[in-house]
Amino acid sequence: MEIYLIIMLVLMICGSLFSLHAKDLLSAVISYGIVGFGLVISFLLLQAPDLAIVQVVVEIVTLVIMIAVIKDTTEEQNKQTASFSHFVYLLVLLLFTIAFYLAFEKVSGGLSPFGQHVTRMATAYTYGVNTTGSANLVTGVVFGFRAYDTLGEATVLFTAVIGVLTILRLKGKKGE
Numbered sequence: 001m002e003i004y005l006i007i008m009l010v011l012m013i014c015g016s017l018f019s020l021h022a023k024d025l026l027s028a029v030i031s032y033g034i035v036g037f038g039l040v041i042s043f044l045l046l047q048a049p050d051l052a053i054v055q056v057v058v059e060i061v062t063l064v065i066m067i068a069v070i071k072d073t074t075e076e077q078n079k080q081t082a083s084f085s086h087f088v089y090l091l092v093l094l095l096f097t098i099a100f101y102l103a104f105e106k107v108s109g110g111l112s113p114f115g116q117h118v119t120r121m122a123t124a125y126t127y128g129v130n131t132t133g134s135a136n137l138v139t140g141v142v143f144g145f146r147a148y149d150t151l152g153e154a155t156v157l158f159t160a161v162i163g164v165l166t167i168l169r170l171k172g173k174k175g176e
Contacts, residue, residue: 012038029063065164
């Protein structure tokens with residue numbers, strides 16, 4: 001598993017570096033997406049599907065909004081891109097989709113089948129009411145045992161919403 005994490009880390013670093021040195025915004029956004037989806041696969045490798053789901057949602061929403069903003073650029077910038085560059089973008093997108101699908105299939109094979117529970121973590125929760133003092137076991141687990149995880153997920157979602165609102169607000173001010 002460590003070798004897969006190292007591969008994902010290297011791909012994420014390469015995507016970050018390429019997004020810094022990309023010639024146009026669309027290439028930068030696509031390579032930025034490599035980082036986010038690499039993080040999804042890393043979360044799945046670490047057997048944290050709840051974090052992977054949050055990251056997928058945030059990544060897709062962010063990429064859709066960023067691409068929509070780029071598509072809304074001036075006509076002069078759109079005329080400068082040649083049809084060959086569109087073919088290259090589609091080819092890179094297709095290759096990335098295939099690679100992401102294959103990696104997702106490989107990683108998700110290590111998860112337990114749907115409906116079967118794994119009790120390696122659940123044994124600590126059996127004493128949840130006594131440990132947390134909460135009458136509701138779900139609330140006790142979420143806020144007692146998994147408080148930092150829940151805070152992290154809420155922070156990711158909050159940051160994504162603030163980012164989207166900032167982009168939309170800046171776009172609205174330019175139009176005024």
